[in-house]
Amino acid sequence: KAGVTQTPRYLIKTRGQQVTLSCSPISGHRSVSWYQQTPGQGLQFLFEYFSETQRNKGNFPGRFSGRQFSNSRSEMNVSTLELGDSALYLCASSSDRFSEQYFGPGTRLTVT
Amino acid sequence: DQQVKQNSPSLSVQEGRISILNCDYTNSMFDYFLWYKKYPAEGPTFLISISSIKDKNEDGRFTVFLNKSAKHLSLHIVPSQPGDSAVYFCAASGGNFNKFYFGSGTKLNVKP
Numbered sequence: 001k002a003g004v005t006q007t008p009r010y011l012i013k014t015r016g017q018q019v020t021l022s023c024s025p026i027s028g029h030r031s032v033s034w035y036q037q038t039p040g041q042g043l044q045f046l047f048e049y050f051s052e053t054q055r056n057k058g059n060f061p062g063r064f065s066g067r068q069f070s071n072s073r074s075e076m077n078v079s080t081l082e083l084g085d086s087a088l089y090l091c092a093s094s095s096d097r098f099s100e101q102y103f104g105p106g107t108r109l110t111v112t
Numbered sequence: 113d114q115q116v117k118q119n120s121p122s123l124s125v126q127e128g129r130i131s132i133l134n135c136d137y138t139n140s141m142f143d144y145f146l147w148y149k150k151y152p153a154e155g156p157t158f159l160i161s162i163s164s165i166k167d168k169n170e171d172g173r174f175t176v177f178l179n180k181s182a183k184h185l186s187l188h189i190v191p192s193q194p195g196d197s198a199v200y201f202c203a204a205s206g207g208n209f210n211k212f213y214f215g216s217g218t219k220l221n222v223k224p
Contacts, residue, residue, distance in 0.1 A: 004155070031210050033210055033211075033212070035214070040216065041216065042118075042201065042214045042215055042216035042217055043156075043201065043203075043212075043214035044214075045211055045212060045213065045214075048210045048211060050210070055210070056210060056211040058211070090155050090156070092155075092156075094210060096210075097144075097210060098144055098163065100146060100158040100161055101146070101158065101210070101212065102158060103148075103155030103156045103157070103158075104155050105153070105154055105155045106154075106155050
């Protein structure tokens with residue numbers, strides 16, 4: 001079974017630009033969650049999608065948004081990038097509640 | 113608001129000995145807990161989970177203990193191996209589906 005894939009793996013953007021990150025979950029998994037990892041902060045929950053609906057949301061500004069398609073693939077968008085948005089963005093998929101989440105390798109975003 | 117805390121940023125253990133990684137949480141609604149291992153440049157890898165109806169779960173060399181009254185869980189690795197050297201994250205969820213709160217991680221170094 002193929003794992004969670006994320007594209008692109010690395011990205012460099014300029015302040016004020018916007019960016020879209022993509023995540024393909026494990027086949028059959030309907031839940032996709034996004035996390036931001038910064039040094040010393042651990043993983044911060046962004047949002048979770050299940051069957052194309054946002055089911056949970058973390059404490060991030062509205063510049064961070066996402067969506068999920070009918071094939072469970074998910075995209076995350078960050079608009080008006082700030083320097084502080086530089087981080088590793090991780091996507092995780094699971095079949096549902098009380099199921100472990102499987103993580104992709106992440107997208108390393110650098111904002112200059 | 114850090115609802116899940118890993119107070120030891122690093123731990124060094126001799127090969128063959130026991131590694132004990134600790135995690136504390138504040139939210140009594142949490143009912144599902146997981147441990148992940150993370151190598152540099154990779155996404156976290158699921159290790160072991162425990163639900164609040166249990167106080168212990170074992171999988172090979174890995175055992176997770178849950179003390180609900182103390183809001184504390186721990187991961188025991190016996191015997192520790194150099195390949196176990198990585199950053200370990202604990203995560204917790206409850207109430208909301210699949211909204212996980214992660215600790216800041218403990219870097220384990222197993223010396224040969």
